Amino acid sequence: MNIPLPVFVAIPLIAAFFLPILSGLGRKAKSFATLLANLATISLLVLAVLALGRSEDIQVYEIGKWSIPIGINMVLDGLSSLLLLAIGVVSTAAMLFSTRYMEQYTAKPKYLSLFMLMVAGMNGVVLSGDLFNLYVFLEIASIASYALVGFGCNNEELEAAFKYMVLGTIASVFVLFGIGLVYGNTGTLNMAYASKAINTVGLNPGLAFALALFVAGFGLKAALVPFHAWLPDAHPSAPAPISAMLSGVLIKTLGVYALTRMVFCIFGVSVTIGWLLVVLGLVSMVVGAFLAFGQWDFKRLLAYSSISQVGYVVLGLGLGATLLAQGHAAWASLAILGGLFHLVNHAVYKSLLFLTSGSVQMSTGTRQLKQMGGLAEKLPFTRTTCTIASASIAGIPPFSGFWSKLILVVAAVGAGLYWIAAIIVFVSLCTLIMYLKVQRYAFLGELPENLQQIKEHRGSMLVAMVLLAVLCSFMGLLVLVPYLRATVLTPAVDVLTDGLLYAVNVIGK
Amino acid sequence: MAANSSPSNGAKGMTVIVKTISSWVKMLIFLFGIYIIITGHLTPGGGFAGGVIIAGSYVLLMLAFGREFVEENLPLRWASRFDCIGALLFALVAVLGLILGGSFFVNWLFRQQILPSKALELVSAGTIPLSNIFIGIKVGASLFLIILVLSMFRPAHLRGEKE
Amino acid sequence: MAYAWCFLLFMTGLYCAVVKKNMVKIVLGIIIMEYAVNIFLIMLGYRIGGVAPIVGKGELAGIDKVTSAFVNNCVDPLPQALVLTSIVISLGSLALMIALCIRTYERYGTFDITEIRRLRG
Numbered sequence: 001m002n003i004p005l006p007v008f009v010a011i012p013l014i015a016a017f018f019l020p021i022l023s024g025l026g027r028k029a030k031s032f033a034t035l036l037a038n039l040a041t042i043s044l045l046v047l048a049v050l051a052l053g054r055s056e057d058i059q060v061y062e063i064g065k066w067s068i069p070i071g072i073n074m075v076l077d078g079l080s081s082l083l084l085l086a087i088g089v090v091s092t093a094a095m096l097f098s099t100r101y102m103e104q105y106t107a108k109p110k111y112l113s114l115f116m117l118m119v120a121g122m123n124g125v126v127l128s129g130d131l132f133n134l135y136v137f138l139e140i141a142s143i144a145s146y147a148l149v150g151f152g153c154n155n156e157e158l159e160a161a162f163k164y165m166v167l168g169t170i171a172s173v174f175v176l177f178g179i180g181l182v183y184g185n186t187g188t189l190n191m192a193y194a195s196k197a198i199n200t201v202g203l204n205p206g207l208a209f210a211l212a213l214f215v216a217g218f219g220l221k222a223a224l225v226p227f228h229a230w231l232p233d234a235h236p237s238a239p240a241p242i243s244a245m246l247s248g249v250l251i252k253t254l255g256v257y258a259l260t261r262m263v264f265c266i267f268g269v270s271v272t273i274g275w276l277l278v279v280l281g282l283v284s285m286v287v288g289a290f291l292a293f294g295q296w297d298f299k300r301l302l303a304y305s306s307i308s309q310v311g312y313v314v315l316g317l318g319l320g321a322t323l324l325a326q327g328h329a330a331w332a333s334l335a336i337l338g339g340l341f342h343l344v345n346h347a348v349y350k351s352l353l354f355l356t357s358g359s360v361q362m363s364t365g366t367r368q369l370k371q372m373g374g375l376a377e378k379l380p381f382t383r384t385t386c387t388i389a390s391a392s393i394a395g396i397p398p399f400s401g402f403w404s405k406l407i408l409v410v411a412a413v414g415a416g417l418y419w420i421a422a423i424i425v426f427v428s429l430c431t432l433i434m435y436l437k438v439q440r441y442a443f444l445g446e447l448p449e450n451l452q453q454i455k456e457h458r459g460s461m462l463v464a465m466v467l468l469a470v471l472c473s474f475m476g477l478l479v480l481v482p483y484l485r486a487t488v489l490t491p492a493v494d495v496l497t498d499g500l501l502y503a504v505n506v507i508g509k
Numbered sequence: 510m511a512a513n514s515s516p517s518n519g520a521k522g523m524t525v526i527v528k529t530i531s532s533w534v535k536m537l538i539f540l541f542g543i544y545i546i547i548t549g550h551l552t553p554g555g556g557f558a559g560g561v562i563i564a565g566s567y568v569l570l571m572l573a574f575g576r577e578f579v580e581e582n583l584p585l586r587w588a589s590r591f592d593c594i595g596a597l598l599f600a601l602v603a604v605l606g607l608i609l610g611g612s613f614f615v616n617w618l619f620r621q622q623i624l625p626s627k628a629l630e631l632v633s634a635g636t637i638p639l640s641n642i643f644i645g646i647k648v649g650a651s652l653f654l655i656i657l658v659l660s661m662f663r664p665a666h667l668r669g670e671k672e
Numbered sequence: 673m674a675y676a677w678c679f680l681l682f683m684t685g686l687y688c689a690v691v692k693k694n695m696v697k698i699v700l701g702i703i704i705m706e707y708a709v710n711i712f713l714i715m716l717g718y719r720i721g722g723v724a725p726i727v728g729k730g731e732l733a734g735i736d737k738v739t740s741a742f743v744n745n746c747v748d749p750l751p752q753a754l755v756l757t758s759i760v761i762s763l764g765s766l767a768l769m770i771a772l773c774i775r776t777y778e779r780y781g782t783f784d785i786t787e788i789r790r791l792r793g
Contacts, residue, residue, distance in 0.1 A: 143765055155779050159776065
């Protein structure tokens with residue numbers, strides 16, 4: 001079924017501007033606003049699932065019926081629909097969770113509005129077929145996320161938001177500069193035409209500089225290691241559902257997706273850029289994992305672990321780029337499959353972990369692991385879902401994380417890079433230890449005196465967590481069942497392995 | 510801040526000269542903003558520029574007469590609603606394009622010749638002036654809101670000293 | 673040459689945003705960066721002796737066509753549209769940044785980021 005693509009942006013945008021109107025109209029209007037927001041995210045999820053069953057491989061939508069080199073277009077291909085699905089799942093869960101969780105805060109309609117703006121921006125980034133529109137949507141999503149990080153207006157939150165905002169804005173300026181350079185060198189902003197032009201003239205110094213700016217800008221957004229300083233502050237400071245959104249999908253759509261699209265589909269892969277991504281990924285993996293060890297703040301630990309896990313994704317994609325440039329297409333597609341599958345997995349289990357941390361924080365009032373203990377009996381559902389997510393992120397066999405890491409290891413071994421495989425396994429071990437620590441200090445052991453009276457918050461929060469936990473347990477089926485793999489993952493992998501065919505596909509339609 | 514610099518009998522705002530002049534000028538600025546908005550499809554300018562000018566007229570009032578005066582004229586809540594309504598109407602134009610023209614942002618008024626569309630006339634170009642007007646409402650209201658809200662902050666320790 | 677100046681301005685802004693300790697100066701540095709990029713975009717579309725890309729009565733040839741002399745003389749309008757959009761975006765982010773600065777000042781009574789250090793790097 002073919003869906004008019006701007007719907008993915010229009011629904012959350014209209015919701016974002018409609019919800020604040022309800023804010024001044026009393027209590028009933030507020031719960032109505034929450035209901036509407038939930039409906040919006042659920043409908044986006046349904047649309048994303050429907051988009052998987054579209055009739056063609058690539059769907060091009062020309063806005064206002066202006067044909068492409070002149071007008072703006074939106075493109076839905078395998079990679080976009082994979083990301084749309086991830087955004088749909090995570091935002092639905094986060095919105096369900098915040099129905100109950102955000103009652104601690106005032107100004108809930110504003111929160112809902114910003115949340116919707118963020119979703120609109122992310123969907124826009126994923127669908128945009130035009131460089132400048134990508135920048136605009138990126139800014140919409142980022143500005144909404146800056147505001148959401150500072151939503152609590154406490155000292156730490158303001159400080160984290162300012163830090164995030166400064167680095168994020170610098171990243172956006174880099175991206176805009178890069179877009180300017182691409183426009184100056186190719187004379188077009190349309191991704192497909194830019195790709196065609198770049199590959200006829202070759203990579204001149206201006207374009208190489210633009211590529212470097214894109215790597216720095218999107219790397220900052222993705223929090224790859226030399227650029228990671230903002231993430232461990234920003235992600236824990238946000239309210240838990242927002243942390244789930246930020247770690248789960250925002251850094252991936254704004255950072256990894258955009259970078260991948262630039263490298264694979266517009267500039268074309270080369271060995272240099274492939275190795276650059278591999279090195280960035282490896283460094284992020286190792287450094288993120290080591291820094292996460294020393295953390296005693298639950299959410300901060302999760303944030304550092306996000307850096308490490310994004311490293312896996314970038315490593316997979318970079319390995320794919322390298323192998324593609326060297327001509328080993330089969331192993332390359334395996335590495336890319338691993339990277340993309342890990343991206344989706346990480347979106348699900350890291351958002352689940354952040355939601356459980358929010359549940360723990362709401363019940364106990366603290367994020368410090370040392371002040372917790374023995375929560376297993378008080379918070380049984382939170383404990384179960386958290387254990388599933390931890391098992392998944394650590395790569396214990398039946399859960400989803402195992403499969404993506406296995407694919408990455410197999411791809412690395414197949415390419416003859418045994419040391420990369422060794423590092424993947426080693427970091428996976430570190431992750432296991434890290435999450436054992438969480439389990440040990442938060443859920444096992446003695447229950448402290450002051451936490452005897454706590455109780456679990458049920459209702460919609462529980463629904464969100466169980467939903468994600470079920471997904472976590474059965475996501476392995478996405479690679480194991482051929483039909484699911486062929487509808488969800490293979491089209492996305494094909495987009496990247498075909499790389500420059502993107503231009504031909506878009507223009508040809 | 511301007512609100513406290515008045516020398517005379519405790520009234521808010523600046524001196525009489527500033528107040529009189531700005532009460533003359535405010536309407537001109539406001540009208541100029543509207544002019545920029547509605548001729549946005551013919552000359553440089555448009556929704557954003559015109560909206561900024563409209564917000565400017567309110568900011569002038571705020572500087573001259575003090576914040577409370579402006580808040581009585583255009584309460585925060587209404588400004589915020591104008592902001593949302595402008596954006597919603599703009600979205601409506603886009604969605605009507607989908608319904609009536611088959612694609613988002615289709616200029617359905619222009620394509621189907623509902624309105625006269627001779628180049629360089631005020632009523633022309635289909636939905637573009639409409640979009641300009643809605644953007645103008647949105648930008649004017651939101652910029653006014655931004656400046657009003659920013660001027661409301663007062664550091665806690667400074668607040669103590671002044672009062 | 674003009675591009676080099678533009679790049680210098682960009683670097684000045686980046687230096688200011690990264691090195692300075694005062695929050696307001698950091699914000700100013702970011703604004704300088706944004707303006708450097710805006711100027712860069714405007715210069716991309718510039719041509720020496722070009723006219724502004726505004727269609728008036730004189731430039732029209734027929735109902736919906738402009739004269740070819742106009743097309744050959746006017747500067748590229750697309751970067752100007754981009755700059756307009758990017759100014760709007762930077763206005764939004766500037767407003768949010770200033771609001772954050774003010775709120776932080778309200779809490780700490782200072783703009784110096786070396787004194788505002790609840791969070792460890």
